Amino acid sequence: MHINRKIFEKLFSKLGSGKAIILLGPRQVGKTTLVKKLAGSLGEFLYLNADEPTVIASLTRPTLPFLKAYLANTKTIVIDEAQRIPDVGITLKLITDNFQDLNLIVTGSSSLELANQIHEPLTGRKWEFQLFPMSWGELVNAFGVPSMLSELEKTLVFGSYPEVVTNSGYEVELLKNLASSYLYKDLLNFQGIRKPELLQKILQALAWQLGSEVSLNELGRTVQADKNTVSNYLDLLEKAFIIFRLQPFSRNLRTEISSSRKIYFIDNGIRNSVVGNYAAFGNRQDIGSLWENFLISERIKLLSYHGFYGKNYFWRLARGGEIDYIEEIDGQLYPFEFKWNPKAKVKVPKAFIENYRTAPVQVIHRENFMDWLLEYPY
Missing domain, CATH: 3.40.50.300 (P-loop containing nucleotide triphosphate hydrolases)
Structure with a gap:
C-alpha cells in the first residue's frame, strides 16, 4: 500500500x-x-x-x-x-x-x-x-481516524516504520531485522565505533531509561566506559537518527537541572526491539515511558515537516517538580505534560509558574492527543 x-x-x-x-x-x-x-x-x-x-x-x-x-x-x-x-x-x-x-x-x-x-x-x-518513520498524520490520512485509534496501542509497541506498518503480523520479525542490520549498518562501518558491544550496551541502557534524565557520568558507570567515549557514541547515535536528545530549559535558577539530558528513540518499535520486549501495551510496566516517547517523537515529526524554527526542552528542579516538554518560539514558552490516563492528576510546579511567563500548561492524554499531533500550531 x-x-x-x-x-x-x-x-x-x-x-x-x-x-x-x-x-x-x-x-x-x-x-x-x-x-x-x-x-x-x-x-x-x-x-x-x-x-x-x-x-x-x-x-x-x-x-x-x-x-x-x-x-x-x-x-x-x-x-x-x-x-x-x-x-x-x-x-x-x-x-x-x-x-x-x-x-x-x-x-x-x-x-x-x-x-x-x-x-x-x-x-x-x-x-x-x-524524513522520519511514518508520522501519525500520514497514517491517519492513509487509514482514517477510527482505524488508527484502534491501532494506537499496537503503534506504541511496534512503531511506524513503513515496512512494519504495512506488514501486519510480521512486526517482531521485521523490527529484529531493522535493529540488527539496517540501523547499525552505517554506525558499525564508521571509524568512531570501535566497540560494537559497547554500542549495544549504551542503547540498552538508554532504552531502559526512556523518558528519564541521562547523566553521562552515570551512563558511563553503567556501561563501564569513560564519559567522553559515551558522549561520542551518543553523538553518533543521534546523527544516525536512532535517538534524539532534549536539553533542559534553564534561566539559571539555582535549583534548576542544567546538565542532564533526556534521550528518546526516533521510533518506539526500535526502542522495544533493543530491549526485546514486544508485549502487548496493556501488559507492560513502561506504559508511561512509551506514551511519552511516542508523543514527543511524533511532535518532532510534525514540527520538522512544517519548518519549526524554535527550540524543544524539558524542565526540572533538583529537588523535584518537572515539566515533561516545552516548546519555545519567538520568546514564548509552551509547556506540556503527558499522561496516558486522562483522569491522572497533574501538579504544575509552583517555581515554574512563578519564574516564567508561559502559555497555560497543556496536559496531553489518550483522549485529546489527536489534535496535538495533527495541527501545526505556530
Whole structure:
C-alpha cells in the first residue's frame, strides 16, 4: 500500500531552484521511494545508488570533463545513500556549480559523514530536509481516524516504520531485522565505533531509561566506559537518527537541572526491539515511558515537516517538580505534560509558574492527543 508522505509537496516546490535537494533520515523510512517519485514527476531521471561500488568510484573526486560525459542529456539525477561517497560534498558542489539546469536530489541514511562533507562545500547551494518513520498524520490520512485509534496501542509497541506498518503480523520479525542490520549498518562501518558491544550496551541502557534524565557520568558507570567515549557514541547515535536528545530549559535558577539530558528513540518499535520486549501495551510496566516517547517523537515529526524554527526542552528542579516538554518560539514558552490516563492528576510546579511567563500548561492524554499531533500550531 502506498502512503503519501507529508514532505513531498515541500520537496516538489524546491525543484528547479538550481540547488541540491538533500533528504536525510534512517534507512528503511522510505527515502528511495520518495525521491524516485519526486524525480519521476519531472519525467526520466538518472538513478545512482551509492551502495554500488561502481557508483562510488565514478563519483569520488571526478573531473568536470568526466561529469559532463557522465551526466550528458540528464535533466534530473538521484544520488541515493550519498554518505558512502568519499568527499561527496566536493562532487555535489561541482555538479551544482556547473549544471545549473540539472535537478540534483540526494539522500543519506545518516548525517555521519554526509553532514560533515556537505555543509561547507554546499553553503547556499542546498535545501536540506529530514524524513522520519511514518508520522501519525500520514497514517491517519492513509487509514482514517477510527482505524488508527484502534491501532494506537499496537503503534506504541511496534512503531511506524513503513515496512512494519504495512506488514501486519510480521512486526517482531521485521523490527529484529531493522535493529540488527539496517540501523547499525552505517554506525558499525564508521571509524568512531570501535566497540560494537559497547554500542549495544549504551542503547540498552538508554532504552531502559526512556523518558528519564541521562547523566553521562552515570551512563558511563553503567556501561563501564569513560564519559567522553559515551558522549561520542551518543553523538553518533543521534546523527544516525536512532535517538534524539532534549536539553533542559534553564534561566539559571539555582535549583534548576542544567546538565542532564533526556534521550528518546526516533521510533518506539526500535526502542522495544533493543530491549526485546514486544508485549502487548496493556501488559507492560513502561506504559508511561512509551506514551511519552511516542508523543514527543511524533511532535518532532510534525514540527520538522512544517519548518519549526524554535527550540524543544524539558524542565526540572533538583529537588523535584518537572515539566515533561516545552516548546519555545519567538520568546514564548509552551509547556506540556503527558499522561496516558486522562483522569491522572497533574501538579504544575509552583517555581515554574512563578519564574516564567508561559502559555497555560497543556496536559496531553489518550483522549485529546489527536489534535496535538495533527495541527501545526505556530
